[in-house]
Amino acid sequence: MSDAPIRLFVAPVTPLQQNCTVVWCTKTNKCAVIDPGGDLEAVLGEINRRGLSVDKIWITHGHADHAGGASELKERTGATIEGPHRDDQFWIDRIPEAGQRYGVEGMRVFETDRWLENGDTVTLGETEWEVYHCPGHTPGHVVFFHRPSNFAQVGDVLFKGSIGRTDFPRGNHADLINAITTRLWPLGDVQFVPGHGPMSSFHAERQSNPYVADRVIAHSKANTSGPG
Numbered sequence: 001m002s003d004a005p006i007r008l009f010v011a012p013v014t015p016l017q018q019n020c021t022v023v024w025c026t027k028t029n030k031c032a033v034i035d036p037g038g039d040l041e042a043v044l045g046e047i048n049r050r051g052l053s054v055d056k057i058w059i060t061h062g063h064a065d066h067a068g069g070a071s072e073l074k075e076r077t078g079a080t081i082e083g084p085h086r087d088d089q090f091w092i093d094r095i096p097e098a099g100q101r102y103g104v105e106g107m108r109v110f111e112t113d114r115w116l117e118n119g120d121t122v123t124l125g126e127t128e129w130e131v132y133h134c135p136g137h138t139p140g141h142v143v144f145f146h147r148p149s150n151f152a153q154v155g156d157v158l159f160k161g162s163i164g165r166t167d168f169p170r171g172n173h174a175d176l177i178n179a180i181t182t183r184l185w186p187l188g189d190v191q192f193v194p195g196h197g198p199m200s201s202f203h204a205e206r207q208s209n210p211y212v213a214d215r216v217i218a219h220s221k222a223n224t225s226g227p228g
């Protein structure tokens, strides 16, 4: 692993135990903080301890537990905010209200420096990452993928053994299944950090995930195209 182009650590933050993922370019020690929901002291402490500098703040979607700390982190580091897709603006507007509901201080609305679209690329030091728009949990959800390492941060699209909730305003279950099977599966056997809980791989989820395993998808297609 010593000559790997990227490394990462994951810090569960906020009462919702959201995975704040810090990835860095090992050549430059520039890091991106993906989904800084909160608990910035702990995250910044670990970043400093490892001698990294915060260059980017990447947001998968506008939910408060993922993005509530973005504004303060930008203020403190001068980093550039990239993401999510503009369709999540209405969620970003609701961050303070959600923060109050969770009882978390300092969750604030942020202004992104760059909305992301499907097929965009973002850079971190000498590394380049691909962006995939995966609506369904929220309409503007994006996923960050580093192809040379076969690594993705997928936010609340996909979890080990589950998928994101779609019962929120403008959530859509069919869109989510479609995004996972047509935008993520073609990327290959990718190791991923989800928005909550342990890491997994696309291969493992295609084997056993009760919502999106290959046999589950095949079964639902057979059912919808069958007679009656």
Ligand SMILES: [Zn+2]
Residues within 6 Å of the ligand: 061, 063, 137, 156
């Ligand atoms: Zn979410």
Ligand SMILES: [Zn+2]
Residues within 6 Å of the ligand: 018, 063, 065, 066, 156, 195, 196
């Ligand atoms: Zn979440």
